[in-house]
Amino acid sequence: MSDSATNPGNGELPKPPGLSPATRQATPRQRGQALWACAGIFLVTLLLVPAATVIWPNIPAFLPTYQTATIVAYLIISYLVLGHYRATKGIDLLCLGCGCLYASMMLLLQFLAIPGMFQQQSAVLGGTQTMSWLWFLWHAGLALGILMYAICQLRPPGPTLINPRHLEMLLAAVLTVAVIASLAMVTVYHDRLPIIDQNGNYRRAITLGLSPLLQLMYFVSLLILWRAVRFRSVLQVWLGVALVALLCENAITLVGGSRFSVGWYVGRCNALISATVLLTIYLREINQVYLKTVQDARILALSNAMLEVRMDQVRMDDLTGLPGRSLFLELAETLRSRSLINCQAVAVLFIDLDGFKWINDNLGHKRGDAVLVEVAAALRSLLRDIDIAARVGGDEFVVCLVAPALSIKATATAVAERIVSRVAAIGDGIGCSIGIALCQAEDLEWDLALRHADEAMYQAKRQGKSRFAVYGHALLDAVV
Numbered sequence: 066m067s068d069s070a071t072n073p074g075n076g077e078l079p080k081p082p083g084l085s086p087a088t089r090q091a092t093p094r095q096r097g098q099a100l101w102a103c104a105g106i107f108l109v110t111l112l113l114v115p116a117a118t119v120i121w122p123n124i125p126a127f128l129p130t131y132q133t134a135t136i137v138a139y140l141i142i143s144y145l146v147l148g149h150y151r152a153t154k155g156i157d158l159l160c161l162g163c164g165c166l167y168a169s170m171m172l173l174l175q176f177l178a179i180p181g182m183f184q185q186q187s188a189v190l191g192g193t194q195t196m197s198w199l200w201f202l203w204h205a206g207l208a209l210g211i212l213m214y215a216i217c218q219l220r221p222p223g224p225t226l227i228n229p230r231h232l233e234m235l236l237a238a239v240l241t242v243a244v245i246a247s248l249a250m251v252t253v254y255h256d257r258l259p260i261i262d263q264n265g266n267y268r269r270a271i272t273l274g275l276s277p278l279l280q281l282m283y284f285v286s287l288l289i290l291w292r293a294v295r296f297r298s299v300l301q302v303w304l305g306v307a308l309v310a311l312l313c314e315n316a317i318t319l320v321g322g323s324r325f326s327v328g329w330y331v332g333r334c335n336a337l338i339s340a341t342v343l344l345t346i347y348l349r350e351i352n353q354v355y356l357k358t359v360q361d362a363r364i365l366a367l368s369n370a371m372l373e374v375r376m377d378q379v380r381m382d383d384l385t386g387l388p389g390r391s392l393f394l395e396l397a398e399t400l401r402s403r404s405l406i407n408c409q410a411v412a413v414l415f416i417d418l419d420g421f422k423w424i425n426d427n428l429g430h431k432r433g434d435a436v437l438v439e440v441a442a443a444l445r446s447l448l449r450d451i452d453i454a455a456r457v458g459g460d461e462f463v464v465c466l467v468a469p470a471l472s473i474k475a476t477a478t479a480v481a482e483r484i485v486s487r488v489a490a491i492g493d494g495i496g497c498s499i500g501i502a503l504c505q506a507e508d509l510e511w512d513l514a515l516r517h518a519d520e521a522m523y524q525a526k527r528q529g530k531s532r533f534a535v536y537g538h539a540l541l542d543a544v545v
Contacts, residue, residue, distance in 0.1 A: 409468060
């Protein structure tokens, strides 16, 4: 037997699994819970059958509470089911949603037909038979919607014969006509209706065949759902519970025979259970989807953060722990953007180690690596938190710093002087030459700035190494 996710039975687009109760497969635990719920409803109803004809006192708050809760439940269910239809375009959900919507409309009209509910000793709507006929109509509409849903499960996958948009318009028109016709039947043509309610006794619903018709529709729906899909999805499982509750409600209501009997009260409770079962499972599933969405969003955010960290780690120099060239340019551009707000200038320092090749050739690459690590540590200790240092080559480093335009040259040369002194203190004849490029933040082009700093660095080397030079009108602005 195919799952409802792969065999929607209505010829529409395949429904992605796990998005709603209509497509999510029921777990063995959910099926077990539903089976226990059915057994509980059936056994409680069966145990109360002998007392069904006993008349209880009229509880004034019971009927309006029951009616309001049932109306609200079916309205919300129809909204949720039709919402899932819009997402899946499953005709089965469209039929079920229309049935629930019709039932909620009839329940609302029935509320207006209750004598004494909104005005003294009379009803706002209809006459003495209106309330009983509306009871039959809302059950019949709901039973028809569930039956059509069940029949849709029997259809194999394939193209539909009717365009979904046209079907929506057709069912909307049918629903509108049905509501208007039902309202006219219980009001305009009220006096022509067969009598169901005889001073609170409604056993004629059996002799007229109305109640057996409802029972047959509910039972056939239950049988078809079991035969077609074996109650695979969460919706089908709990729809089965709702059908059992409706079967028990109809049965014990008619056994009670009159209003305010034990059977009548128990029947109303079963009808409310049938509505709240579907509502509860939908709200529960929506809550689970919401929690899963939040969890997935957190996992995605964590994954993105970890990915960013890994990407940054890839762009970091393994030996020194300083950023590489691409990460340096990204961080430096961020620093430049911030400096625009404060009207600051930017200095780029290009650092090349002097004597590094001699260390590698004579003291070994291990010592050379140690020197690079010490240089990186020196840069970290000398620079401010906002300054950026990076390793862009074998023994080449670059620094970006910002300061007010009037003091940018003094700031950059002071930093360069300290770097030269600190690197020289490492020993083994190591030193460094530094080229400085000064730029206005708004006119800065990184390739040009790095090239100017590189040219100034070579000028410093030509002047004797372990020096720094500032690129400008005169190539060598300052030498130490």
